[in-house]
Amino acid sequence: ANVRRLWTRQISSWRHAIRDKDSSVNAFICTSQPGSTSPERLPLHGAGIAVKDMICTSDMATTSSSAMLKDFTPPFDATVVGLLREAGADIVGKLNCDEFGMGSLNIHSVHGPVVNPFQTASSSSTPWVERERRSAGGSSGGSAAAVAAGMCYAALSTDTGGSTRLPASYCGVVGLKPSYGLISRWGVISFADSLDCVGVMAKSVAATKRVFNILNARDTKDPTSASLSARETASKQATQAWPTFALSDLRIGVPQEYFPSELSQEVLNPVREAIKSLRCRGATVVPVSLPCTPYALSAYYVISSAEASSNMARYDGVQYGLHVPAPPGADLTSAAAIYTQTRAAGFGSEVQKRILLGTYALTADAFDNYFLQAQRVRQLVRDDFNLVFRVPDVLSPRTPEDRPNDQGVHVLIHPSAIGTAPPLGALDADSMATYVQDVLTVPASLAGLPAISVPLVRKGEEWPVGISIVGQWGCDEMVLRVGHFLENLQ
Ligand code: GLN
Numbered sequence: 001a002n003v004r005r006l007w008t009r010q011i012s013s014w015r016h017a018i019r020d021k022d023s024s025v026n027a028f029i030c031t032s033q034p035g036s037t038s039p040e041r042l043p044l045h046g047a048g049i050a051v052k053d054m055i056c057t058s059d060m061a062t063t064s065s066s067a068m069l070k071d072f073t074p075p076f077d078a079t080v081v082g083l084l085r086e087a088g089a090d091i092v093g094k095l096n097c098d099e100f101g102m103g104s105l106n107i108h109s110v111h112g113p114v115v116n117p118f119q120t121a122s123s124s125s126t127p128w129v130e131r132e133r134r135s136a137g138g139s140s141g142g143s144a145a146a147v148a149a150g151m152c153y154a155a156l157s158t159d160t161g162g163s164t165r166l167p168a169s170y171c172g173v174v175g176l177k178p179s180y181g182l183i184s185r186w187g188v189i190s191f192a193d194s195l196d197c198v199g200v201m202a203k204s205v206a207a208t209k210r211v212f213n214i215l216n217a218r219d220t221k222d223p224t225s226a227s228l229s230a231r232e233t234a235s236k237q238a239t240q241a242w243p244t245f246a247l248s249d250l251r252i253g254v255p256q257e258y259f260p261s262e263l264s265q266e267v268l269n270p271v272r273e274a275i276k277s278l279r280c281r282g283a284t285v286v287p288v289s290l291p292c293t294p295y296a297l298s299a300y301y302v303i304s305s306a307e308a309s310s311n312m313a314r315y316d317g318v319q320y321g322l323h324v325p326a327p328p329g330a331d332l333t334s335a336a337a338i339y340t341q342t343r344a345a346g347f348g349s350e351v352q353k354r355i356l357l358g359t360y361a362l363t364a365d366a367f368d369n370y371f372l373q374a375q376r377v378r379q380l381v382r383d384d385f386n387l388v389f390r391v392p393d394v395l396s397p398r399t400p401e402d403r404p405n406d407q408g409v410h411v412l413i414h415p416s417a418i419g420t421a422p423p424l425g426a427l428d429a430d431s432m433a434t435y436v437q438d439v440l441t442v443p444a445s446l447a448g449l450p451a452i453s454v455p456l457v458r459k460g461e462e463w464p465v466g467i468s469i470v471g472q473w474g475c476d477e478m479v480l481r482v483g484h485f486l487e488n489l490q
Contacts, residue, residue: 014048014092017151025117025149027142029053030060031093042088044214049084050152052143053094054101055198056187057081060091064189065109066099068315068322068346078187079219080156080198087214092152095142099348101158101191102308104166104437105422106141107429108350114141116421117149118172118464134421134463137167137437140199144171147201154202154211160191161300162441164199165453169466170421172455174208174483175201179234179473180448181226183212184219192307193224195300195445205454205484212476226474233394234474241391242410242478247485248282253388253409257293258440264419270456270465271415277489278413288409290384293443295377300442301435302361302374309358312351317342350429382447388412391472395448411475411482414440416453416466440468450476452483 015034022028028050038045056062056074063069081091098108106114114136136145140157144167147155157164159177168175176199183198190196198215202208219225242249254275259268279285317323317338324345326337347355361370386393390408417440427433444451450473453466467486471479 014150014152017149018093021117021149021151025115025136025145025151026112027096027114027117027136027145027149027151029063029065029094029096029111029142032060032091035090038088038090044084044211045088047089047153048092049089049154049156049211050093050095050143050146051081051091051156052097052140052158054097054158054189054191055081055156056189057091057094060094062094062189063110064100065097065111066346066348066351067110068342070110070322072321074187076187079184079221080215081187083214083217084156084211095140095146095155097142098139098163099351100189100308100312101139101160101163101196102350102354103138104162104434105135105427105429106138106167107135107424108138108348110348113424114145115424116171117145118421133424135170135424137170137417137421139163139167140201141167143199143201144168144173144175147171147173147203154200154207157199157201158188158191159197159199159445160195160304161445162438164201165416165441165451165466165468166438168201168453169416169455170464172458172464172466173201173203174205174455174487175199175453175466176208176212176476176480177444177451178212178216178476179226179450181224182231182474182476183215184217184222184225186219186221190311192304193311194307195304197445205452205480205487208452209480212480216476230394231474234472235477237391237394238472238475238478241404245481246282247278250411250482251284251286251390251409252278252482253286253288253412255288255290255293255388255412255414257290258414260418260439262418262436262439263415266420266463267415267418267465270458271467274456274467274486274489275413278485281485286409288388288412290381290388290443292377292380292384296381296443296446297436297439299374299377299381300438300446301357302370303378303446305354305358306361306371307358308351309355309362312347312355315343315346317346322346378446381443385443385447385449385472389472391475393473395473410471411479412470414468414470416440416468420463420465444470447473449473450479452479454483454486456486457489
């Protein structure tokens with residue numbers, strides 16, 4: 001009964017926090033009605049969890065931060081939402097994001113930008129203070145901000161090219177992008193299917209893991225859900241490679257290409273310190289090279305835009321979502337006029353840009369030079385990772401000559417972002433600088449690998465810096481364990 005009272009108090013404290021803080025953060029698009037408390041025996045009994053607005057919920061609208069879906073309430077819950085409810089979680093609300101997940105700063109949203117809630121006040125008794133307005137990162141800015149501001153226990157995000165790890169780094173929270181295919185995408189609005197993953201954000205690695213464990217299940221409704229045998233083989237291989245879970249038995253690779261000239265000193269220094277501490281505590285840290293990294297960002301934007309252009313075709317002004325009627329006396333046939341009017345009014349400029357880019361990359365003239373070339377780069381990026389990892393890739397075809405790579409590393413470590421959160425308004429929404437934000441996160445997305453961003457402890461007024469751990473496909477547990485070590489470094 002005491003535990004129940006504690007959690008009930010906790011839930012209402014989240015709802016209070018949303019009421020008190022969200023007017024200055026803008027993380028929430030809507031909140032749910034408080035329901036009855038779930039049974040105590042359930043693993044997420046009483047945990048208040050908020051969900052990115054690209055994930056379908058039957059009791060709240062799912063807008064993807066787009067005018068196109070402004071009034072859309074799906075008739076079903078996404079598999080992940082169902083799993084959380086079954087585990088006893090209270091889904092407290094829906095979270096702001098970049099429109100259809102396209103962006104890095106959460107500034108492309110019909111609901112307005114999310115303001116980074118980072119504040120120096122560490123005690124909950126200190127009054128909430130609004131500081132400089134900086135970006136919360138994107139596209140899952142609302143998820144990171146809601147967790148950072150203590151408005152929920154954990155949040156679901158999505159990650160196509162870095163949308164979980166980048167905002168986690170900017171807001172100072174933990175963000176996990178699991179291996180592609182481990183968590184169901186059924187009921188998650190698609191941006192780029194071959195890259196989209198559901199992510200988990202929380203204040204600690206333990207809380208992230210607690211939620212991930214609930215969601216990590218095969219779903220026959222999602223054709224890209226990883227098979228049971230691939231899951232089992234990967235976790236067996238991971239345990240064989242690191243049976244002791246001791247830092248002294250861990251080989252960590254530092255990829256030299258992840259320290260580009262654009263990396264700010266503000267990020268470099270704490271990352272160096274963290275790597276030094278890992279070494280002092282017994283880990284073997286070795287430099288490695290992933291030579292195709294510089295090409296990953298371009299390949300990512302070609303592939304993701306191509307897939308997005310196809311996914312966005314379903315918003316036709318007829319089946320569901322926004323419908324703008326043909327103007328009287330339109331030249332076009334009325335169906336074409338509805339289509340044109342609806343999409344011109346419903347999509348923001350960033351989404352329109354991706355549709356144009358993606359459609360172009362898929363035209364007969366450009367297909368070989370852009371789309372196929374990007375797919376080749378994607379394979380090279382995967383090969384780079386496979387060459388350095390100790391654990392073999394269970395998803396790629398094996399040959400009898402393949403042997404475990406004893407000199408390989410268990411995980412890679414690198415800064416999550418090239419800088420701290422940029423001030424809102426500092427970056428022109430159309431400038432190249434906004435696309436470069438995810439230069440360090442896209443390679444793991446192209447290769448479908450698990451990656452976690454963990455905040456490094458910073459002093460006083462310093463803005464948060466995240467460090468990322470990347471593992472072989474299916475080594476999510478290993479990545480979480482290393483994340484836990486990093487969390488406890490200082
Ligand atoms: N910033 C990247 C993009 O705009 C990644 C977004 C994401 O991971 N959803 O495409």
